[in-house]
Amino acid sequence: MASVKKKIEEEHGRTLTNRQMTFARNVVEGIYSNAECARKAGYAHDIAPKQASVLLNGRDYPHVVEYITELREERERRYSVSTIGQLQRLQELS
Helix, strand or coil: CHHHHHHHHHHHCCCCCHHHHHHHHHHHHCCCCHHHHHHHCCCCCCCHHHHHHHHHCCCCCHHHHHHHHHHHHHHHHHHCCCHHHHHHHHHHHC
16 A cells, blocks of 8 residues: 555545545545545644545545545455445345
8 A cells, every 4th residue: 555655646646644545544444524534634623624626626635536446446456345245235235
């Protein structure tokens, strides 16, 4: 995973902070809302919803969005699990 981080940082000329990486991992888990992901990453409770929006808009922090995409793809390769596949499975079970 370090090589993915390094590749993204070199490509965008920006460094991924620990908060941004934690936020990305929480988003990929898919358990929490975007604001809660930001809170769990260490952003202040009051600004978490706005910061989550800024991190995910792709304009201000494109390297974070790309990191999230890479984490999702890695998860899909490793576990053969996709978000769509999970939703379809849940529908079948219900």
